[in-house]
Amino acid sequence: xxxxxxxxxxxxxxxxxxxxxxxxxxxxxxxxxxxxxxxxxxxxxxxxxxxxxxxxxxxxxxxxxxxxxxxxxxxxxxxxxxxxxxxxxxxxxxxxxxxxxxxxxxxxxxxxxxxxxxxxxxxxxxxxxxxxxxxxxxxxxxxxxxxxxxxxxxxxxxxxxxxxxxxxxxxxxxxxxxxxxxxxxxxxxxxxxxxxxxxxxxxxxxxxxxxxxxxxxxxxxxxxxxxxxxxxxxxxxxxxxxxxxxxxxxxxxxxxxxxxxxxxxxxxxxxxxxxxxxxxxxxxxxxxxxxxxxxxxxxxxxxxxxxxxxxxxxxxxxxxxxxxxxxxxxxxxxxxxxxxxxxxxxxxxxxxxxxxxxxxxxxxxxxxxxxxxxxxxxxxxxxxxxxxxxxxxxxxxxxxxxxxxxxxxxxxxxxxxxxxxxxxxxxxxxxxxxxxxxxxxxxxxxxxxxxxxxxxxxxxxxxxxxxxxxxxxxxxxxxxxxxxxxxxxxxxxxxxxxxxxxxxxxxxxxxxxxxxxxxxxxxxxxxxxxxxxxxxxxxxxxxxxxxxxxxxxxxxxxxxxxxxxxxxxxxxxxxxxxxxxxxxxxxxxxxxxxxxxxxxxxxxxxxxxxxxxxxxxxxxxxxxxxxxxxxxxxxxxxxxxxxxxxxxxxxxxxxxxxxxxxxxxxxxxxxxxxxxxxxxxxxxxxxxxxxxxxxxxxxxxxxxxxxxxxxxxxxxxxxxxxxxxxxxxxxxxxxxxxxxxxxxxxxxxxxxxxxxxxx
Numbered sequence: 001x002x003x004x005x006x007x008x009x010x011x012x013x014x015x016x017x018x019x020x021x022x023x024x025x026x027x028x029x030x031x032x033x034x035x036x037x038x039x040x041x042x043x044x045x046x047x048x049x050x051x052x053x054x055x056x057x058x059x060x061x062x063x064x065x066x067x068x069x070x071x072x073x074x075x076x077x078x079x080x081x082x083x084x085x086x087x088x089x090x091x092x093x094x095x096x097x098x099x100x101x102x103x104x105x106x107x108x109x110x111x112x113x114x115x116x117x118x119x120x121x122x123x124x125x126x127x128x129x130x131x132x133x134x135x136x137x138x139x140x141x142x143x144x145x146x147x148x149x150x151x152x153x154x155x156x157x158x159x160x161x162x163x164x165x166x167x168x169x170x171x172x173x174x175x176x177x178x179x180x181x182x183x184x185x186x187x188x189x190x191x192x193x194x195x196x197x198x199x200x201x202x203x204x205x206x207x208x209x210x211x212x213x214x215x216x217x218x219x220x221x222x223x224x225x226x227x228x229x230x231x232x233x234x235x236x237x238x239x240x241x242x243x244x245x246x247x248x249x250x251x252x253x254x255x256x257x258x259x260x261x262x263x264x265x266x267x268x269x270x271x272x273x274x275x276x277x278x279x280x281x282x283x284x285x286x287x288x289x290x291x292x293x294x295x296x297x298x299x300x301x302x303x304x305x306x307x308x309x310x311x312x313x314x315x316x317x318x319x320x321x322x323x324x325x326x327x328x329x330x331x332x333x334x335x336x337x338x339x340x341x342x343x344x345x346x347x348x349x350x351x352x353x354x355x356x357x358x359x360x361x362x363x364x365x366x367x368x369x370x371x372x373x374x375x376x377x378x379x380x381x382x383x384x385x386x387x388x389x390x391x392x393x394x395x396x397x398x399x400x401x402x403x404x405x406x407x408x409x410x411x412x413x414x415x416x417x418x419x420x421x422x423x424x425x426x427x428x429x430x431x432x433x434x435x436x437x438x439x440x441x442x443x444x445x446x447x448x449x450x451x452x453x454x455x456x457x458x459x460x461x462x463x464x465x466x467x468x469x470x471x472x473x474x475x476x477x478x479x480x481x482x483x484x485x486x487x488x489x490x491x492x493x494x495x496x497x498x499x500x501x502x503x504x505x506x507x508x509x510x511x512x513x514x515x516x517x518x519x520x521x522x523x524x525x526x527x528x529x530x531x532x533x534x535x536x537x538x539x540x541x542x543x544x545x546x547x548x549x550x551x552x553x554x555x556x557x558x559x560x561x562x563x564x565x566x567x568x569x570x571x572x573x574x575x576x577x578x579x580x581x582x583x584x585x586x587x588x589x590x591x592x593x594x595x596x597x598x599x600x601x602x603x604x605x606x607x608x609x610x611x612x613x614x615x616x617x618x619x620x621x622x623x624x625x626x627x628x629x630x631x632x633x634x635x636x637x638x639x640x641x642x643x644x645x646x647x648x649x650x651x652x653x654x655x656x657x658x659x660x661x662x663x664x665x666x667x668x669x670x671x672x673x674x675x676x677x678x679x680x681x682x683x684x685x686x687x688x689x690x691x692x693x694x695x696x697x698x699x700x701x702x703x704x705x706x707x708x709x710x711x712x713x714x715x716x717x718x719x720x721x722x723x724x725x726x727x728x729x730x731x732x733x734x735x736x737x738x739x740x741x742x743x744x745x746x747x748x749x750x751x752x753x754x755x756x757x758x759x
Contacts (some may be wrong), residue, residue, distance in 0.1 A: 023247055025224035026275040027187040028077065029216055030154060031209045032070035033194040034230035034242045036311040043203050044210040046217065047228060047244065052303045054246035055295040057255035057266045058310040061232050061241055062483030064132045069101035070193055071157060073232030073268060075124060075138050077188075078158035080272030080288035082483075083136035085157070086127040087120045099236045100195070106153045114168060116156055121164035137162060140287045141272040145186045145279065152190025154231075159188045173212060177219035185279055189216055195234035223248060225278045229271060238321065238481045240314040243271075245295065247278070253295040260486040261539065262472070263296050264310060267483055312413070316473045317481050319412040323421055324475050328627030331399050331690060332634055338396055339638040341389060342697050347647050348381045349704035386705060390448070393694040395433045397452045400476050400496050400690050401459040402429040407474035421475065445702045446657065449695040450507040456691055457500030457528070460493050464537050468493075488539030489532055491678065492628070495687025498547050498670045501528035502554055503692070506663030509558050517558040517659055525551030525666075546674035546684075554666030560658035628686025635689025639696065649700030656703060667692055 036058070041048045063072040064084040071085035085104075109117045121138065128136040139162035142148045149168035150159035160166050168183050181187050191209040196202045213228060220226055225248070230241030243266050245255055254263040257270045269290035273283045277292035300306045403425050411420040432455060441447035463470040471477030471490050478490035489497065505524035509517035529551065531537050533544025552572070643650035654661035667688055674684040 022280055023223055023225040023278045025182070025185055025187065025221045026278050027181060027189060027216065027220060027224060027226045028158075028271060028275060029189040029191050029213060029226065029228045030074065030077065030158070030231040031191045031194060031206075031228065031242070032073055032154070032230065032232040033234040034206065034209065034228075035194075035239055035314055036242055036307055037314070038194055038202060038206040039242060039307060043207050046210045046214040047242075048303070050213075050217065050226070050228065050246045051244045051307070053251060054244050055250045055253040055255045056245075056299070056306065056310065057243050057264050057293075058240040058313050058480065059229055059231075059243035059266050059268060060260075060480050060483050060486075061230070061238075061268045062481070063232075063268065064128065064134055064136065067101070067233045067236055067238050068268075070154060070232045070234065071104060071106065074154045074157040074190075075128075076136070076268050077229075077231060077271055078141050078160065079128070079136040079138045080140050080269055080283070080290060081136035082132075082134045082269060082289065083124075083128045083138055084132060085124055086131075087123050101232075101234050106157055108153055108156055108166075108169070108171070110169070116150070116160075116166040116169035118156060118160045118164040118166065121160045121162065125162050134289070137284075137287055139163075140284055141275065142167075142186070144276055144281055144284055145184070147184035147186070149180060149184040149187045150190075151180070151188070154190035155188035159186075173215055173219075177215060178221070181216070181219050182221045186275060191216075191228075193234060194230075197235075217246075225250065225275075227271065227274070229268075231268065237318065240310065240317055240480060242310075245274075245293070250295045252299060252301075253297050254299050255293050256296055257293045258291040259289075262487045263298060264313075265480060265486050266293055312410075313473060313480070316410075316412040317479055319417045319421075320473050320475055320477075320479055321481060323418050324479075325627055326418075327403060327421075327425075327475050328631065328686075331396070332627055332630040334399075335396050335631065335638075335690065335694065336634045338389070338392055338694065339634065339642065339697070342393070342638075342701070343642050345381045345386060345389060345701060346642060346649055346697075346704065349386075349649070349701060386701065390698050390701065391433060391437055393698040394436050394448055394452060395429055397691050397694040398429055398432045398436075398455065399425075400492065400687060401456045402432055403476040404459055404463065404470050404474060404493075404496075407470045407477070446507055446510065446660070446699065449503060449660075449699050452691070452695055453500045453503035453507070455500075456496050457504055460489070460497040460500070461531055463493070464489055464497075464531060488537070489543055491674075491683040492687045494532065494540060494543040494546070494674055494678075495671060495684040496691055497528065497532065498543075498550060498674070498684075499667050499688045499691045501525060501547070502550055502663040502666045502670070503660075503695070505551070505554065506558070506657075506659040509659040509662075510657050514559045517662075518555040521551060521555040521558050521659070521662065521666075525554065542677045543674055546670045546677065549673050550666035550668075550670030552666075553669045554662040556662075557665060558659045558662040626683055626686070629682040631686035632682040632689050635686075635693035638693055643693075643696055643700055649704040650696060653696075653699050653703045660699070664692065664696065 038044065039047055039051070061068045061073055061076075062082060063076040064082040065072045068076070069085075072083070075083045075085045107119055109119060111117060124138050128134070128138060139160055142159050142161045147167045148159040149170075150156045150166050151170050151173050153171070156166050156169055159169075168180065170180060173189065174180055189212075191212045192205065194202055194205040194209065196205055217226065226246050228242065228244045228246075230243070232241075233239060243255060255266050256263045257266055257274075259267050259270055267290055269288065270293050271290070273288045273290050274293040276283050300309075405428050406421060406424040409420075409424050411417050411424055414420045436442060436448055436451045436455070439447070439451060441451060468477075468488055468490075471493050472486070473480055476492050476496075478485045478492075480486055501524060502521075505521045508524060509520040512520055525547065529544050529547050532540050532547055538544065639650070642648050654664075671685040671688040675682055678684065
């Protein structure tokens with residue numbers, strides 16, 4: 001497996017990115033609030049023409065504040081890292097009374113007619129260094145060049161050096177703009193803000209910014225790169241914004257960077273390293289979080305068709321942000337209610353003592369056998385009710401895969417996106433549940449579990465193989481607004497995929513002889529690790545490490561018994577070997593292409609590892625308000641207080657099917673490691689619980705309800721072997737310590753290898 005893994009990493013995912021075109025001057029024109037639906041050939045003709053000849057993308061404006069208000073965007077631009085504005089007194093830019101960002105007047109002092117001084121800059125630097133977890137250095141971009149010029153108060157915030165000095169400053173664009181913009185190699189221009197809610201006012205604000213942009217382009221120096229960027233949001237509704245680059249080598253393509261890994265997407269923190277790369281400057285080491293942008297081909301020839309794509313992505317991302325919360329909230333509520341309904345069924349499914357045979361005089365209670373064909377206990381649940389609950393458990397487990405597939409339908413373009421998304425998801429969920437319910441394997445004890453796990457793993461795998469387009473801005477995927485991931489395997493996808501792969505591995509391993517079970521788990525799990533960690537598929541080294549740990553734990557205990565020190569040592573060594581391989585291969589790649597693991601190890605090497613740990617911890621804490629946290633808690637409560645009780649059935653399931661117990665132990669391990677190392681809180685665990693807990697409850701119901709369907713075997717001494725079951729080693733009547741549960745001598749009414757119920 002490790003050889004295949006190394007080969008997959010050695011194979012380049014794509015051609016090496018071309019060197020960023022060089023320029024003598026770089027001008028960054030900021031328009032906070034500008035979105036792609038504000039751009040059209042009539043209202044913004046200058047920007048439209050610039051986009052026709054240049055390269056375009058959607059800009060994610062994530063900063064250290066939520067939402068990113070205009071001053072936060074300008075500070076982040078100058079820092080090259082997520083930052084936020086503060087005057088040093090603790091007051092920031094977040095809306096306090098109403099949805100709109102406050103309009104804050106930045107004091108700009110002009111001791112001479114050349115430059116300017118920002119008295120608040122020292123407080124901004126101190127706040128970002130001491131309070132915020134990102135360790136941003138406002139003014140790092142200005143410090144990296146000899147001279148900067150700024151036009152407007154917002155541009156002064158980005159162009160100010162850490163001690164507050166702006167080299168060249170004008171409050172408005174002067175008549176002799178050519179001379180001003182040619183003074184320094186790096187220029188910042190504040191084109192105004194587009195913040196109105198009504199369409200007419202927004203169009204007027206965008207038109208004024210476009211008119212000022214026309215003057216900037218007319219005065220631009222020769223061989224210059226001009227970047228127009230919608231640097232921030234202006235209210236609580238976080239959106240994607242405009243970014244256009246026009247200059248040598250930026251002709252008619254998409255903009256991308258190594259920090260997004262997807263064509264047509266750029267982060268705000270990428271603008272600073274892009275400017276320095278275009279000027280041929282070396283970015284400050286360990287300061288910038290982004291990577292230089294580049295232009296790639298593939299954009300449609302007609303600009304209106306090309307612009308429709310980022311505008312559509314903005315609508316989808318905005319709708320996804322509104323719908324995700326209620327979708328996972330409803331799912332958590334549904335699974336909680338379903339768990340409440342399952343508890344009495346589990347208790348009533350317990351076979352009463354009256355159906356047991358008499359103790360053997362020789363062997364005592366160890367020789368108990370079931371009486372032939374006992375009638376159902378009078379207090380047992382109605383079979384129809386049990387059947388309905390089982391179907392609902394299947395539907396609950398398939399909810400996230402159904403929501404993922406639902407993003408193949410453009411529901412966000414509807415006037416009522418939430419109802420349409422709900423309708424599509426319900427239809428897909430009904431189809432998936434029906435496919436499981438009417439499958440011939442459904443009557444087997446492990447049949448529903450195996451089918452649901454296979455469907456979930458296949459949905460995520462197919463999405464990743466085809467470019468992860470369903471996860472991108474998907475309700476069950478990741479949002480480009482948060483700046484966490486733009487390609488590959490997301491948090492929810494990782495949880496669903498890890499649970500699906502390990503459950504499938506456990507079901508397959510249960511069908512083979514015990515000595516072969518670790519190999520089956522290793523092979524199936526290894527394929528999952530390859531898909532998760534490959535840089536051109538899942539692109540999630542941390543997720544691959546978490547899944548590797550889960551596969552290792554599952555493999556060593558798949559034959560039954562406890563997790564002994566020797567088994568744990570072997571699993572740990574295997575996990576460390578794969579982790580070391582991931583780390584070595586990630587560090588061997590260029591800095592711009594490294595995953596989170598490589599960046600973290602690099603940070604440890606240059607002494608900034610503490611900041612990296614602080615950011616991961618802050619990210620985990622921030623993720624705790626996710627509805628997935630509720631799913632994780634609901635699942636843990638149901639497992640601990642119901643399924644693992646003596647009447648809950650899960651221990652009995654583990655004793656009969658040790659490979660399933662091993663899979664669930666591996667799933668728990670992967671969920672914890674993935675959440676801790678990935679800085680995602682309980683998001684991975686919530687996705688795992690949404691799939692695993694309902695199926696564990698269903699399987700527990702099956703083993704409890706089928707306990708009464710036994711035939712009368714001959715009473716034989718414990719030393720007399722029972723005929724072997726096909727596909728497994730001979731069994732005898734001795735006690736089997738399968739999963740921490742001591743099984744009495746009994747003949748199972750189903751095949752313990754494949755879970756088929758014998759009539």
